Structure formats: C-alpha cells, structure tokens
Amino acid sequence: MRYFVFLICFPVVLMLSCNREDPAQARSQIESGHAKLTHWYATGQADSIAGMFTADARQFGPNSPPVVGRESIRRGWANAARLGIWTFTFTTKEVAVSGSLAVERGTYILSFTPGPGAPQHMAPQTDRGNYLTQWRLENGKWRIVNDLTTSELPKFKQ
Numbered sequence: 431m432r433y434f435v436f437l438i439c440f441p442v443v444l445m446l447s448c449n450r451e452d453p454a455q456a457r458s459q460i461e462s463g464h465a466k467l468t469h470w471y472a473t474g475q476a477d478s479i480a481g482m483f484t485a486d487a488r489q490f491g492p493n494s495p496p497v498v499g500r501e502s503i504r505r506g507w508a509n510a511a512r513l514g515i516w517t518f519t520f521t522t523k524e525v526a527v528s529g530s531l532a533v534e535r536g537t538y539i540l541s542f543t544p545g546p547g548a549p550q551h552m553a554p555q556t557d558r559g560n561y562l563t564q565w566r567l568e569n570g571k572w573r574i575v576n577d578l579t580t581s582e583l584p585k586f587k588q
Contacts, residue, residue: 456532457525459572460565464520471518474511480504484566484573492559492581513552514545520561530567531575536560538579557581 463482470478480500483489489497489506497506510516519539526533540557559581565572 453527456527471516476504476508479507484575488576490578493585512547514548515543517541532565534563
C-alpha cells in the first residue's frame, strides 16, 4: 500500500516542484526586460516594445482608458514615438512569483522631450509614480500581461 501511495504522490510532488520559478531568477529576467524596454521607449521601437507584451495584454496608463492587445500597444507606442522621446527609469521594489505568473511592484520616472512631430505648444514633461505589473512566463520568456501605472503628479498639461 505504501508503495502505491508513493507511486501516486511522487509524480504530483515532482510536477508541482518543477512548476515553481525561482523568484530571484524571475526578478533578474524582469529587470533585464526593463532595461530593454527603457532603450526601446527612448528610441521609439514600437515593435520591440509590443513584443514584451502577451497577445491579450492590457496597459493601464494614468488618466486614460486601457490599451488592450499587443497590436494596440504597438500602435499606441508608434504614435507616441512620433511626438518625441520617452525616457523611463524603472525601479523594481518587489517581485512575487507563483508558477508561470509573477507580479512586480515598483516605481517609475518618465521624462518626455517633444520632437519635431509634436504639436508646437507641447512642452517637456516629467512624471513619477508607481506601477504594478503582472508577468506571464511564455516559452521561457517573461511577458507583460497587465501593466498598471499611477502617477504621483497632477495630469500632464495638454
């Protein structure tokens, strides 16, 4: 009987332990993703930015409705890149991992410098705030599922 219980329980325990992602490794990969995103935002690489998101992702920016889906996120950042340079600094405060999902909490600083494609009245802006990002491990790569930011400052001037 003990042998039978062992044969049933051992594979279940093995499967559960294999599904656990190392939190330190996940955090390292997520922070590496931020480094890439920071570069892509600053250089207007909307396709690369969108590639960090799942197909069903949602991006919740301050003072705006959510952007839903990888293609909408790509289009949104392609349009934003035409306006100027977006410089982000992300600081990860905490990452919690459960299987193929991770939740990250952190702070951001954003500086926007208008470019030639921006309306003439658009001024440089700086923002800072907090974010909560849900990541999903897909084919060995952490991708953003839900990205929620909240500014600590009043709304940008239009």
